[in-house]
Amino acid sequence: MATIIANSETPAKTGESAVPEAVVVRFAGDSGDGMQLTGGQFTLSTALAGNDLATFPDFPAEIRAPQGTLFGVSAFQINFGSTDITTAGDAPDVLVAMNPAALKTNVDALKPGGLIIADTGEFTKRNLEKAKYESNPIDDGSLAKWQLLAFDISAQTLESVKPFGLGNKEALRCKNMWTLGLALWMFDRDRGPLIDWLKDKFKKNPVLADANIAALNAGHAYGETAEISSTVARLNLAPVDSLPGLYRTVTGAEAISLGLVAGAQLAGLKMFFGGYPITPASAILHNLVKMKEFGVTTFQAEDEIAAVCAAIGASYAGQLGVTSSSGPGIALKGEALGLGVMTELPLVIVNSQRGGPSTGLPTKTEQSDLYQAVYGRNGDTPMPVIAARSPADAFEVAIEACRIAVQYMTPVMLLTDGYIANAAEPWKVPDPKTFEPFPVKFLEEKNGEDQVLPYKRDERGVRPWIKPGTPELMHRIGGIEKAIDTGDLDYSPGTHQAQTDARKDKVDGVAKGIPAQEVSLGKAGGKLAVVGWGSTFGPIHQAVRRQRAKGVDVSHIHVRHIWPLPANLGELLRSYDKILVPEMNTGQFKTVLRDQFLVDAQPLTKVSGQPFAIAEIEAAIATFFDGIPGNAGGDDLVPNDTQLPSIKAVNP
């Protein structure tokens, strides 16, 4: 992501004569239609065109849901433009609907006057029935408030791939490339990189590569025909004004994987990753297996418990143990995390949060594991918790998690979520030479009078890290309470009190080594602070920016260090009259802030599985200024209960 330009103009709306600064496009189709792939490739071409962007992949939990059904719709939204982009956009300007179900579940989100591109070839009687349409929306006038570009994409695709002799089913699979070709034409994009990518992807089957390329070119050529250009203006969005340097796109899962590898390198350690497949965390395991040359060992364990236990075992043996999961898996790891805290071994736990409780919404995003991260273990079990706010930010946060883990000999929980994990954004590739190393020093000699004292603490309350295999330093550790210094088994009352205090003080002390909390946008002190954490950064930032542009006294504070909180945060919060905490749960961070600082933090909560819309946060901000109690302040908002959040979700 490019640097935030605090007071740049609000993106202009489409439909105006000038080229807009930003456009939101949503691709929607059957989960078998390849919409995520289409969106991913469109994202890449957008990045290569120099636009800033943010994406929101939204797909069902079923791998291949029954064809044509409403619950089988998979969507990919991208917001891109020549200005600073921090969210995937509230309402799309363009909706590509590959079948009736995709149209039905997504069209209400489309801006009035927005463009629908629909494949009439899929609007058959059977598909209309599956989508629960009583009449065909293409010709019954129900889409009148939008522009409609409906034609038979299926037939066009079949025609374009005819020379390759594919079966009907295989030929229709090229539909997404045909559609992508049209989209690339609309936004004046180079097809070159995509053609290269297709050649590489289908290198074992050149016929498929050629067919897909033909479909892509045909879609693009279709755009050039007269009848289309009369309906759709061709847009060429100028590149965003970014800092000079090398850029790539990155998803949260990629950034975390890279950050963990960088963190281990900076600590001078090999890394051991223990994982068990779970949505949406598995991507981290898939990324790390490709980084073995960095001293990374990956272990797919028999279950979540074994994954964390093996990681702790590796930390005990002198590597940086890492495990990753999502809420239900983290719950299973709970007892082992307690052992990690008790034995005081470094460990990084990544929680890619999803909707809960239980299995909940496996593919949808939520921030509802904050209590679990901060409080969710038996006993007094303090553990540092930090949160990533965007895909690119996840890189730095992962390094920070590694640093805290090894410098304080403690497990550290890194919170990300399904949205950050899957979403992509441009990332200015950092120069590793600018990273501050934090090399680990293992204890090599006895630290007591002729004996080893594995629990002798330094001035920060941190015990030494002793690798098995080190001569003369044999000792035993475990989950039972232990004597001061020696670590011998000792659960006498005084010892437990002293060690509990020592563990708490050590983790509290982490706050001394972290930066003071800054104000992301606005100033310290004033009428209202909007305080966020994690992936709500984008919508909060844009909402506060828009309100500030209107002269509203509101500031944005975004907290990375959830536990312990930055030392100055209490004082900073008390400098505002009011505090609003938007989060995708029922008010968990709000509770932590109230508890820690006795401030009147007000919640803005949402658990629909969808990120906040900017407008929802703006509406909530307005309630603090319009003097009308209970007025959400969003009168001009179009209610939308389908995919993107509705005003009903705003409940301050």
Next chain:
Amino acid sequence: MNDMTPIQTTLKDWESDQEVRWCPGCGDYAILKAVQRTLPEIGADPAKTVFVSGIGCSSRFPYYIHSYGFHTIHGRAPAFATGIKLANPELDVWLVTGDGDGMSIGGNHTMHILRRNLDCQILLFNNEIYGLTKGQYSPTSRLGTTSPSTPGGSVDRPARPAAFALGAGARFVARGFDVSKNLPEVLKAAHAHKGAAFVEIFQNCIVYNKDVFDDFAAPKGAEANQLWLKHDEPMLFDKGTKGLRVNLDHLHLEVVDVVDGDWQAAGVVVHDVTNRAVAHMLVEMPFGEFPMALGVLYDDPRPTFEAELLGQDARLSEGKAPDLAKLLSKGQTWTVEA
């Protein structure tokens, strides 16, 4: 076992400064001594030896051995051992578990460590009872065991650790009992095996399940009740007057009398530790009709998990320099000019 240079130690060198906290008369004392006697004999290095355990009476074991030790959480010792061994294959890892820890709450991990064949020694102390929680029946308790949780007698059929291990794919399965003079020999064989070596050790819980193994472990009648298996030797017991042979019509083992030591004439099987089919018969043999099969039942090494996994990692990274700058800028990139 790990590949190591033998170190000179004595039994004393392996005693930690910790006060042993088992009940007086507990079978664990005898096992501790047997292990402490074995370690010098195999030339083990205290600095490179790690004892890992879960939770339960048996799992206190690491505190009493002067080496590296990790007393972990209930049932999960195999997972910790896996992380330790993968992080440093030079460490000699011993895993101490019990029938509750290893067969009940940790049964899953026991299965997977054996299937993967991580190089370590797994000592499962089977006392057929939950000792540390005061006497509830365990997954290995015999049918009808009365306990605080089964006052009317247990109704679920017991798990058999050695059979479980073999079924899970173990490449080394042995049995011994706490006070047996043969236990160090069994432990030595386990250590000599490269891979996961599973040893079921029957252990007398003097408080909650006293003398439950006396039917075969008591000195009186031991000759008739114990079959100590040795590789390449006939399966003889009761001072060589009895043996085991395979009934070829029904494909099972049966006890035969051996007259005048002529075991060949009686058709007694010669024990081959690499014969998996016979191993399956031995672990399934019901005691009573048959003697208790003890010693090394099966020993046929395969490549270890850590050798396979780390070897593959090394091959995959061959010729690739760990260049962080290159890694970060992987994929399609673009440059914004100043």
